[in-house]
Every structure is written in C-alpha cells, then in structure tokens.
Amino acid sequence: MTNVYKCHCPHQWCQTSTFVPNWVLTMPAPSPPPNIQPVTPNPVFPNTATLPTCTPLQLIQTSPTTALVTVSIPAEAVFTLPTKALEIKMIRKNLKLTQCRFFNYSPPIICKPQDTPKLFLGGFVRKDIQYSEATRQTATTIEGVIKDFVIDVPWACVVDLGNTLIIPPTFFxxxxxxxxxxxxxxxxxxxxxxxxxxxxxxxxxxxxxxxxNPLPTCTLVYSQINAMDDALDRVAMSNTLIGEGQFSRVQEKMVILIQLQLNIPAAIDTGTICCQR
Structure with a gap:
C-alpha cells in the first residue's frame, strides 16, 4: 500500500501494479501468423456500368410459357497477336453464351410508369486465328511458319422484350x-x-x-457471326516482295445473330387452386 500514500489529493485513487506470475513472464511472445495477405479496403468496380439495349428482330410466342427470341448484337474489339503476322490464313469462330437472365416487369401501379421485361445476354466469341509469321526473306521470297492463337472476345447486351409476349406473372x-x-x-x-x-x-x-417462382431458362437454338478483321499497325517490309507487310494489332467488328428459346414456367398459385376446388 506504499503507492497509495503517494497520492496527495484526497479525491485521487491510486492502485499498485497488477501482479504478473513468473510463468507468464517466461512465455515467448506470439509470432504473427504466416502468409497474411493485405486486405483491400474497397472492391474493384468494373469499368463499364451500362449495357447497350438491343431491339429483338423477332419475337414468337410458341406456347404460353415459351418464346423464340431472335436478336442481332453488334460488337467491336481490338486485340494483339503474340507475334508479327504476315497474313491471316483462317479464323474459326464459335459462340459462347454464359448469361441469359430474364427480368420480369413489376406489378402495374395506377399513375406509375410501367417497364417492359428485359433479357440480359452475355458471353464470348471464341476465335481460333491461324496466321503466317515471316522467319526469313530475300528480295524475291518470304519464308515463314504457321502460328495459332486463340482468344475469347466478350460481348453483352440487354434485350427489350416489349409488350407483345404473354408472360406468366411473378408472385412476390x-x-x-x-x-x-x-x-x-x-x-x-x-x-x-x-x-x-x-x-x-x-x-x-x-x-x-x-x-x-420457377427460374426462367434459355436454350440456344441458332447463332451466326459476321466479322471483319482489319490490321491497325501494318508496316511494309523492305528488301522483299512489293506490297508485303507485318502487323500485330487487329480491330474486329462483329454482328452476332442469336436465336434462343426462352422458357418461363408459370408459378403455382396455391390460393387459386384452393378456390377452384
């Protein structure tokens, strides 16, 4: 209690140091856990927040719960080949559909604007590019090898389905x-x-x-890809055949035609079933 008497003010309370056992003092200091990654304070947001709206070319109601949707999607991309190309020999293209998400309209409210149902589409165009690369040249010849390069070109679109389709209601x-x-x-x-x-x-x-509510689904029926590829950095070759050149950056413009079947199963309204009994 010696430390208590050192307090000269009557309203001040003093306390001695907390007792620490010897076995606590002899314990080694805990080491930090290994491989701790720094925490990012904010998430990384995408560069694009809006999507283009595409008007469907054709909407056919095939049944009360299915519809055939045909849409044309323009797309553009710029990509770089891994090496200098002398000439593109062939490009094989395949469509990859990764997203087909249906958004139904909200219930109508008097004196409030009414939206139309939407269909979010997204995916890639797989391009298998075969091109020639010059390895040796003379004044009258060019010798080269065939290279292969595969790339996925992304695309996305929102289809406005309008008011022509009879869509089963969504229960909230x-x-x-x-x-x-x-x-x-x-x-x-x-x-x-x-x-x-x-x-x-x-x-x-x-x-x-x-x-x-049952989840709407999509089935891909048909696709067509009309593409134009142009070199952006073509440089003429010297000391060789006239008109020959090399490039690596390619600009591609595509028109993607997609036809798919939209399946929107009707939810079971248990209240209606009970009233019909």
Missing amino acids: NQQHEYEFFSSTSLPSGFSTKDKLMSGDLSELNVVSTEFF
Whole structure:
C-alpha cells in the first residue's frame, strides 16, 4: 500500500501494479501468423456500368410459357497477336453464351410508369486465328511458319422484350403485421374510470409469405457471326516482295445473330387452386 500514500489529493485513487506470475513472464511472445495477405479496403468496380439495349428482330410466342427470341448484337474489339503476322490464313469462330437472365416487369401501379421485361445476354466469341509469321526473306521470297492463337472476345447486351409476349406473372413475397388490443391503467392525473386502450407496443407479430417462382431458362437454338478483321499497325517490309507487310494489332467488328428459346414456367398459385376446388 506504499503507492497509495503517494497520492496527495484526497479525491485521487491510486492502485499498485497488477501482479504478473513468473510463468507468464517466461512465455515467448506470439509470432504473427504466416502468409497474411493485405486486405483491400474497397472492391474493384468494373469499368463499364451500362449495357447497350438491343431491339429483338423477332419475337414468337410458341406456347404460353415459351418464346423464340431472335436478336442481332453488334460488337467491336481490338486485340494483339503474340507475334508479327504476315497474313491471316483462317479464323474459326464459335459462340459462347454464359448469361441469359430474364427480368420480369413489376406489378402495374395506377399513375406509375410501367417497364417492359428485359433479357440480359452475355458471353464470348471464341476465335481460333491461324496466321503466317515471316522467319526469313530475300528480295524475291518470304519464308515463314504457321502460328495459332486463340482468344475469347466478350460481348453483352440487354434485350427489350416489349409488350407483345404473354408472360406468366411473378408472385412476390409479402409480410403482414398484426397486433392485439391492450388496455392498461392510466397514471395519476386521469380519472380512475378511464383506461389506456391501444395496440400492444411491446410486441411484433408478422406473417411472412414466400412464393418460390420457377427460374426462367434459355436454350440456344441458332447463332451466326459476321466479322471483319482489319490490321491497325501494318508496316511494309523492305528488301522483299512489293506490297508485303507485318502487323500485330487487329480491330474486329462483329454482328452476332442469336436465336434462343426462352422458357418461363408459370408459378403455382396455391390460393387459386384452393378456390377452384
């Protein structure tokens, strides 16, 4: 208690140091865990936040729950070949559809604007490019090898389905609150004949309803890719045949024609079924 008497102010309270056992003092300091990666404070956002809207070329209602959608999507890309190319020999193209997501319209509200259903499409065009690379040249000849280069060119589009299709409705979840009547005595200042009558504020009663709508799906039926590839950095070759040149950067313009079947299964409305019995 020696340290307590060193406090000269009557309102000040002093405490001795906390007792630490010897076995705690002899323990080694904990080492930091290995391979700790720094935490990024903010996520990386994509460069593009908006998507072009494509008007479908054709919409055919094949059944109450299916539709045939044909859409034309323009796309452009610039890519670089791994080596200098003398000439492009062949390009094989294949369509990859990675996203086909249906957005139904919201329920109509009086005096509120009504949107149309949308279809988000996205994917890649796989390009297998075969080109010649010059390895040796003379004044009258060029010798080379055939190289192969595969690249995925991304594309994306939002299709406005308009108001022509008959689309099964989407059922929305609901929450309904209810309360019970409560009657309690009033504090002093009120007549003893009076009561405080209201809902019970100390409770929360909720009825939650969920509808499990079937997920819309897509089936790819047909695709066509019309592409034009142009060299951007072609440089003429010297001391060789007239008109020959090399390039590596290529600009490609494509028109992608897609036809797919949109399947929108109708949700089961249990309330309607019960009323029909």
